[in-house]
Amino acid sequence: MRDALGAVQSVLVLGGNSDIALAIVDRLVEGRTRKVVLAVRRPESAQSTIDRLTAAGVAAEAIAFDALRTEEHSRILGDAFAKAGDFDLVISAFGMLADQDALDADPLYAVTVINANFTGAVTSGLIAADLLRKQGHGTLMMITSIAAVRGRADNFLYGATKAGQDLFSQGLGDSLVGSGVRVVVVRPGFVHTKMTEGLKPAPFATTVDKIADDVIAGFSKGRETIFAPSILRYVFALLIHAPRIIWRRLGG
Numbered sequence: 001m002r003d004a005l006g007a008v009q010s011v012l013v014l015g016g017n018s019d020i021a022l023a024i025v026d027r028l029v030e031g032r033t034r035k036v037v038l039a040v041r042r043p044e045s046a047q048s049t050i051d052r053l054t055a056a057g058v059a060a061e062a063i064a065f066d067a068l069r070t071e072e073h074s075r076i077l078g079d080a081f082a083k084a085g086d087f088d089l090v091i092s093a094f095g096m097l098a099d100q101d102a103l104d105a106d107p108l109y110a111v112t113v114i115n116a117n118f119t120g121a122v123t124s125g126l127i128a129a130d131l132l133r134k135q136g137h138g139t140l141m142m143i144t145s146i147a148a149v150r151g152r153a154d155n156f157l158y159g160a161t162k163a164g165q166d167l168f169s170q171g172l173g174d175s176l177v178g179s180g181v182r183v184v185v186v187r188p189g190f191v192h193t194k195m196t197e198g199l200k201p202a203p204f205a206t207t208v209d210k211i212a213d214d215v216i217a218g219f220s221k222g223r224e225t226i227f228a229p230s231i232l233r234y235v236f237a238l239l240i241h242a243p244r245i246i247w248r249r250l251g252g
């Protein structure tokens, strides 16, 4: 339960090894967050993070979670909530970035990416929202992407999965008005993380620290949609209306 000052005390991260999510968690821990559960494919892969958080006085643990194993989501999230008592914040951070040429060559690989980024976000998102609604408070933070806003030739499948996740999250948030639960959509631009290692940075590319600052600022202000970096809100307010011929010339 958030404390008397409204600060987040407990967090569940789905895709708990995400560099972006962990930067957000670090900011929260600098505040009043004292309980962190990292849901990851292999719990042992999160051990160094658990050790670091524990050393900082946080009750931290890793649990097994695979976005592709949708049939397990209800049990895993149910158990996590039952054990923790409650969560003030659930961050949905898992995701697969796949090379568009590889996807073009193998449509079944495309299905895997769709299932991880969209189907898995929907099942775990619906379940998390229901658990938050039952406890009567909390925030579901869905990390989508600026790629959700406008399709690009070089990553349109990834963009489509993120657009689906983004629209799902907006509607879910609207459906929860009055329940005490809100959904926050975070749309990062290009961020230097494991996911983008070796890729050519896009304009306005930035670091996880800058993203975390923008996310925490937007979250504190009660924003429902957070562009990170925040300048992308204004850049894409224009780009969304650019004729497609211009958008393609810009690399879209």
Ligand SMILES: NC(=O)c1ccc[n+]([C@@H]2O[C@H](COP(=O)([O-])OP(=O)(O)OC[C@H]3O[C@@H](n4cnc5c(N)ncnc54)[C@H](OP(=O)(O)O)[C@@H]3O)[C@@H](O)[C@H]2O)c1
Residues within 6 Å of the ligand: 014, 015, 016, 017, 018, 019, 020, 021, 040, 041, 042, 045, 065, 066, 067, 068, 092, 093, 094, 095, 096, 097, 116, 143, 144, 145, 146, 147, 187, 188, 189, 190, 191, 192, 193, 194, 195, 196
């Ligand atoms: N970096 C960017 O430029 C950027 C831009 C826009 C949006 N995003 C989105 O931001 C989120 C976080 O990405 P990031 O940049 O922090 O990348 P990251 O550090 O690579 O984190 C992505 C995480 O997703 C997890 N994951 C992948 N498939 C999974 C599955 N089937 N089940 C459970 N977990 C799975 C990975 O887990 P393992 O540790 O097990 O491999 C990995 O830790 C993603 O949703 C991404 O699409 C990133």
